[in-house]
Amino acid sequence: MALQVWETLKEAIVAYTGLSPSTFFTVLALGLAFYYLISSFFGPSDYGTHTRDLGEQLQPLPPPVQVGEVSEDELKQYDGSDPEKPLLMAIKGQIYDVSQSRMFYGPGGPYALFAGKDASRALAKMSFEEKDLTGDISGLGPFELEALQDWEYKFMSKYVKVGTIKKPVAEGDAAPAAGEPAESSTAEVSSSSSKPAEDSPSESHADKAAEETPAAAKNVE
Template sequence: MDSNMAHDNPQAPPAAEVTTVFTPINLILFSLFLVIAYMRLRPEKPAASTLPQPPPPTVFRIFTPPDLRPFNGTNSMPVYLAIRGKVFDVSSGRNFYGPEGPYANFAGRDASRGLACGSFDEDMLTEDLRGPLDKLEDLGGEEMEALRGWEERFNEKYLVVGKLVPVGSPEAEGDAK
């Protein structure tokens, strides 16, 4: 009778049940959450193909006007120009000196006279690439001062990659060996 009484008594507490958060389904869901969080928050490794390729090393060399001519920005070539015997790599200014640029006629050439005179016309360039270099002897003081200003700006902004010498110069012959 006592056992029946416990069921009949509404005041009796229910049997104590122990609940835990460590059920198998909760452990699976928590593990899945950790995997997803790791996948979202882990640092990404840069792909090798996304890194830009470094430019090829530049070696100081002796140029003659015909040697310099191909460096005009066409055919994936760098853009070089010469000022008073110094050859500058102006590839970073390709939009100015490369093909279709406003100073494109100076690319791969001696730009000294054109820069000194403030003219970008073709007649400022030496036609005979095998002839002597332009010594600029007929330029006036203002023109030479302008040229020095251009040379100074180029020295600050661009890398000197070589020296321009005439065809047949001993320096040109020594560099070819």
């Protein structure tokens, strides 16, 4: 049976290739050797890179670190440009550690612009414009606010909250406190100036002179 199969195979090789069976198998062996030789130049480097990237992804992430209350400028330090620092992002003033989604929010990711910022307005509008990368959500419509709420729920359920954004103190808020003593002093001065002077020397002298004048006139008479 095996001999019949071999004879049939030899006849097919001669019929379809025009080569003898020995020549055909020699050419086939050389082709396979050439293929593996070429693959050896490209395969190992790609394989090593892929293995290294996979190993980096499988490394356990460090536990989230609480940063407390930070300013917007301080938050920019956690935009993923420094691999030694956690990847942070804020929504509605609440800061979350999104290091586990570095492929999305890290450098080169589709949402990398949002990292290191409070991107509430951009998320609500699904905008990638620089002007919308802010925590100011004034003027948003109901649908945009609803979309922002959905993003916030997603972050609250998936990521760890590690801090809040420090609100800048407006100049108008600090002015009254500093101006209170001056206003009080002004009020006291105004009160003092409006209060009539009592028993001043000039008034007492004038009253006494007025009382003595009738007496002097009577003596003359």
